[in-house]
Amino acid sequence: MFQGQCGWFSSSVSRDLRQFWVAEGGTISDPRAADFLFSCDASHPDTLRIYQSLDYIEDNATVFHACYLSAVAKAEMKNSVALGHFILPPACLQQHDEV
Amino acid sequence: ATDTDNSSKMLKYRCSGCIAVGISLNSRNFSKLLHSCPYQCDRHKVIVEAEDRYKSELRKSLICNKKILLTPRRRQRLSNES
Ligand SMILES: [Zn+2]
Numbered sequence: 032m033f034q035g036q037c038g039w040f041s042s043s044v045s046r047d048l049r050q051f052w053v054a055e056g057g058t059i060s061d062p063r064a065a066d067f068l069f070s071c072d073a074s075h076p077d078t079l080r081i082y083q084s085l086d087y088i089e090d091n092a093t094v095f096h097a098c099y100l101s102a103v104a105k106a107e108m109k110n111s112v113a114l115g116h117f118i119l120p121p122a123c124l125q126q127h128d129e130v
Numbered sequence: 131a132t133d134t135d136n137s138s139k140m141l142k143y144r145c146s147g148c149i150a151v152g153i154s155l156n157s158r159n160f161s162k163l164l165h166s167c168p169y170q171c172d173r174h175k176v177i178v179e180a181e182d183r184y185k186s187e188l189r190k191s192l193i194c195n196k197k198i199l200l201t202p203r204r205r206q207r208l209s210n211e212s
Contacts, residue, residue, distance in 0.1 A: 067157050083188065
């Protein structure tokens with residue numbers, strides 16, 4: 032499923048999800064080279080660094096909640112999980128999302 | 131609006147952030163996809179607006195930082211020239 036994709040994982044993401052990514056063919060890289068940015072904690076310092084990066088300001092970096100990977104793992108059709116439902120915005124904005 | 135209203139609206143307007151699946155999407159292109167979608171659902175609209183506000187604040191503070199960083203260097207250059 033993730034063949035040829037580079038992912039960056041915040042240290043807030045569990046090892047299991049990282050292993051799932053690798054088992055599905057993904058590789059792990061630093062945040063600048065990654066196609067996918069995964070975190071479980073928007074206020075973790077390594078994730079905060081992404082929110083303050085130029086990539087993020089210029090709309091070139093969306094952080095996704097690593098729950099996406101567990102949803103993919105559980106889904107019968109792995110391709111049917113909408114990535115867009117797993118956006119992880121900066122912690123200071125998150126109270127606005129609970130609409 | 132009720133839940134059924136919302137979900138039928140979502141189907142009708144097809145928010146790109148909600149219908150897009152598969153590996154063609156990633157952290158690099160998602161934000162642009164959402165910005166270019168004319169039919170954002172309520173949830174994605176809220177996220178995009180909040181993130182855009184945050185990004186413009188950050189942009190402003192980056193410009194301020196740059197000015198602060200540049201000033202002493204320029205001062206040094208001026209004193210070297212004299
Ligand atoms: Zn949506």
